[in-house]
Amino acid sequence: MxxxxxxxxxxxxxxxxxxxxxxxxxxxxxxxxxxxxxxxxxxxxxxxxxxxxxxxxxxxxxxxxxxxxxxxxxxxxxxxxxxxxxxxxxxxxxxxxxxxxxxxxxGKEEARLTLLAVKYALKREKINSDKFVLLDIGGGSTEIIINTNNSYKAHSFDFGIVTLTQRFLNHDDLKNDLENKKLEIKLFLNSLNIDFKDYSFVATAGTPTTIAAIKLGQDFFSYDRNIVNGTIVNLEDMINCLNIFKNSSKEDIVKLVGRGRVDFIEVGIYIYKMIFEVLEKDESIVLDDGLREGVAINYCETKCKN
Structure with missing residues (x-):
């Protein structure tokens, strides 16, 4: 093999x-x-x-x-x-x-494979991987996964940075919709009867890694996943990013986030911020590992074993 x-x-x-x-x-x-x-x-x-x-x-x-x-x-x-x-x-x-x-x-399989990658990544970064909430903000869907030791609950929500940006050109409409999404997420989390105080908050995908990179002084061209992995991001970091985007030219934003992400990064931050609020968390651990790593690990575990 x-x-x-x-x-x-x-x-x-x-x-x-x-x-x-x-x-x-x-x-x-x-x-x-x-x-x-x-x-x-x-x-x-x-x-x-x-x-x-x-x-x-x-x-x-x-x-x-x-x-x-x-x-x-x-x-x-x-x-x-x-x-x-x-x-x-x-x-x-x-x-x-x-x-x-x-x-x-x-969405279920996407969540399972992403979780597999993140558990490996947390161990690699020597971060406790027993109890955590994982957020994966995609372009068309957003996955929330609650990991408790060797079991997990996951839900794939039918919105992402691209679809929300396309759907709501008006900022107020977007804010109203996010309030509705917040209620939907709260309902899911409340149905689990879990006290999230003991759970760390982990986030993967382009929005969290971009915020972490900007916090570390990296841009799209100097991005280094090895340094980004394990970075702690808080609400202040998100507000700083939003202010940078508001006061920068499109060219400067492209240098920071890469071409193709400029139109979506702000919506990504609003989604990320919303999950912070729902979970009542002050900080989040950022990882670059996601679905493609999970697909690889899953294949290695099932097909490459001698």
Whole structure:
């Protein structure tokens, strides 16, 4: 069995590739690009031809950079493909054009695999992984996972940074909608009858890692996941980021967050802030590890064992 594998996570906004060493549980190399797959999805219910061309260009570029055979890669895709009415034809087209075989995974499986990656990451960072609430803010969905020792409860909420940005062009409408989302999340958390005082708050995905990077003085071009991993972010850090974005030119914001994230980062911060408030937490541990790492670890644990 080959001990080196490649996993691909095609999200609603981001495209992330990982080459992983199963034997030593180490990242060999990675590739990240914003492809904006969910652009226009809210209005049309379709993934556009333009978006899928961006995905194809990203896949071909990642093959050059990481050197892998797309037919051997373990490929998953999430909320945008779950919600698009043309997803089957898009996946067939990708298979013909670039030889990738994507599986659409549901919110439960997305949560399970992301949790697997985060538990590994917490152990690697020597952070207690017994009791924590995990937030994964995606482009088209947001997952909340409550881990208690070896069991967990998860819920996938049908909103993300891209879909909320597209749905609410008016700031007041967005704020009202977030208040409704807050009630929905509170209902889920209350139904678990858990006292969250003993639970740490962990966050993954582009919004938390961007805030952590800015706090550390990094920008999109100097981003270092090894330094970002384990960074503590608080509400003040989020307010600082919002102020930076308000007082910066679009060019400066692109340098900080990367092209393709500029339009969504503020909504991401509002979602993150809302979860802080619901959980009544002062700080959050940020990790870069997410779905693509979880897919790799899951494969290593089930297929690579001798």
């Amino acid at each position: 080959n001990q080196e594998i490649v996993t691909i996570d095609l999200g609603s906004n981001s495209f992330r590739v990982l080459k992983y060493d199963c034997k030593n549980h180490k990242i060999i190399s990675e590739y990240n690009e914003v492809v904006g797959m969910a652009d226009g999805l809210v209005d049309t219910g379709l993934i556009s031809k333009e978006a899928i061309q961006r995905v194809i260009v990203a896949i071909l570029h990642s093959i050059e950079v990481i050197k892998y055979n797309p037919q051997d890669a373990i490929c998953v895709t999430t909320a945008a493909m779950r919600n698009a009415s043309n997803s089957e034809e898009i996946l067939k087209y990708l298979s013909q054009e670039v030889k990738t075989n994507f599986s659409i995974i549901d």
